[in-house]
Amino acid sequence: MTSFPAQARRVRDSTLSPQRRLYALRECALHCAPYGFRATWHHLIVAARIPRRLSDDLDALVRAADELQRTRDVVLQRAQEYAALRRREKATGKRLPGTRPPWNSWGWSQIAYCPDPEHHPTGPLATVVQAVLDRHDAGVSVDRHCLACGIERHRPGRACPTCGVHPGGPAACWRVPLGEERWRRVWRRELDDRPTPFVR
Numbered sequence: 001m002t003s004f005p006a007q008a009r010r011v012r013d014s015t016l017s018p019q020r021r022l023y024a025l026r027e028c029a030l031h032c033a034p035y036g037f038r039a040t041w042h043h044l045i046v047a048a049r050i051p052r053r054l055s056d057d058l059d060a061l062v063r064a065a066d067e068l069q070r071t072r073d074v075v076l077q078r079a080q081e082y083a084a085l086r087r088r089e090k091a092t093g094k095r096l097p098g099t100r101p102p103w104n105s106w107g108w109s110q111i112a113y114c115p116d117p118e119h120h121p122t123g124p125l126a127t128v129v130q131a132v133l134d135r136h137d138a139g140v141s142v143d144r145h146c147l148a149c150g151i152e153r154h155r156p157g158r159a160c161p162t163c164g165v166h167p168g169g170p171a172a173c174w175r176v177p178l179g180e181e182r183w184r185r186v187w188r189r190e191l192d193d194r195p196t197p198f199v200r
């Protein structure tokens, strides 16, 4: 019972305690973490508006699981298409792959790795992952453009100043240290300094 679908079912299971549902969501995020676990987790807390007291809005956990599910579906579909392409290529005697799949070279669960857990793209996760895969397929150079947000890169080898995605992925071994106290506040959803919606 550790697969993504099984854990996602637990998140949506209203008979379980809020804390158990939260831990199931963490398992889902460990399985599907396009920004790396910490940045993906921070995104989910903010985007799904998961409250500090979970019982205030239990639907937030479901919103977060749904977002991860949509993201995973995008990657799985690409992986299936790639597997079908490789079967066709092998059938015609082509043994070496013509294109490199990004989920193999970067680790599919960290397709848009963000070394700073609090600096990551702000759009829907599935949309960002789709954009990365589309730009990869189109042959966009990772040295010249950010595959996540599309801006032109002036400093190759550095995290994108706009969206926070690092072109080298986790293999770049470049990580912004986040104080453990700060991370505990993210985990406890004590994001008092998160941007508040503009109220007229």
Ligand SMILES: [Zn+2]
Binding pocket: 146, 147, 148, 149, 150, 151, 160, 161, 162, 163, 164, 165
């Ligand atoms: Zn970017």
